[in-house]
Amino acid sequence: MAVSIIIKTLNEEKRIAATIESALAALGDLQGEVVIADSGSSDRTVEIASGYPVVIAQIVAPARPSCGIGPQLGFQHSRHEYICLIDGDMLVDASFLDAAIRFLVENPAVAGVTGHVEEMQVSNLEYARRVQRNGPENRTGPIDRMNGGGLYRRSAIEQAGYLSDRNLHGHEEIDLGIRLRSRGWKLHRLDRRFVQHFGHTLNSYRLLTRRWKNKYLHGVGELLRASLGKPYFFQLLRELPELKLWSAVYLWWGLSIAILLFLPDKALALGLVLALFAGIVALMSLRKGGLGMGLYTVVAWFFHAAALPVGFLRRRRPPAAPIESRIIHEPARTAA
Helix, strand or coil: CEEEEEEEECCCCCCHHHHHHHHHHHHCCCEEEEEEEECCCCCCHHHHHCCCCCEEEEECCCCCCCCCHHHHHHHHCCCCCEEEEEECCEEECCCHHHHHHHHHHHCCCEEEEEEEEEECCCCCHHHHHHHHCCCCCCCCEEECCCCCCEEEEHHHHHHHCCCCCCCCCCCHHHHHHHHHHHCCCEEEEEEEEEEEECCCCCCHHHHHHHHHHCCHHHHHHHHHHHHCCCCCHHHHHHHCHHHHHHHHHHHHHHHHHHHHHHCCCHHHHHHHHHHHHHHHHHHHHHHHCCHHHHHHHHHHHHHHHHHHHHHHCCCCCCCCCCCCEEEEECCCCCCC
16 A cells, blocks of 8 residues: 655745654555645745655646645645645644555545544634534544545546646635545545644734635635536535525625615614624624634624635636646655
């Protein structure tokens, strides 16, 4: 059994050494390789990674950074029968690969297997919310997507066409999951740790604006555009809980605008709109356990809902088109 561990990077100098060392340790006695898929780091990420026996592939123009381009870049330069996908700020659990390979061998209908992502930076409201909620990130057993990465069969990825859509700035795991499942494959989460994740320590609101600037928030719209006309399009509509939420946000905006436009008493109209906003924040604060979390949740709704149509209208390239890249570092490879 041979594994290609793909590490997605973009300015990860703080943690890349520890990430690479954890990946090499996780390979242990297994045959394999570590592939650094770099989306154009401007810090010391590549320099640090070059000190290890890893393949380093980096995008070149006209390719531009996106959540979807990193995994596909790594896949493009990998060669083994199993593909393990992680981020450049993660530490792989030392015993995960053995357990995951054993599970795939015993379950030939399963395309990918993952485990729990242990969030190490829970002071940020975004990551604290991930830990608390009962969502896809925490469910064990059969799942519909592998958020945070995991171990995939190369044969399943090739049947699905590509590992990740190079156009997507977010939600590439959902896209891959539904493409695999539409071809009869299954995904599974083991009740064990896969990685420790050291996410952003930015203030939650700064992280939100950063995700708008780097187009991460456009991901849902881009995902809908990518699925338009595909056999699984309506299945995707049913499985995306965000769509119901964003529809409710649009109705809220529409109601607020209607009140401001058509109520003759503008002071009363403004008061009603502000009262509606305050009421929704208060409700979410009760549900989320505090005013800070409630207010952040509502503000995040605004950002995500505004980004959806922008992402849907973005220009697309063929998702499986070869990614313009160069090999920066490559140790001597043994025969595959």
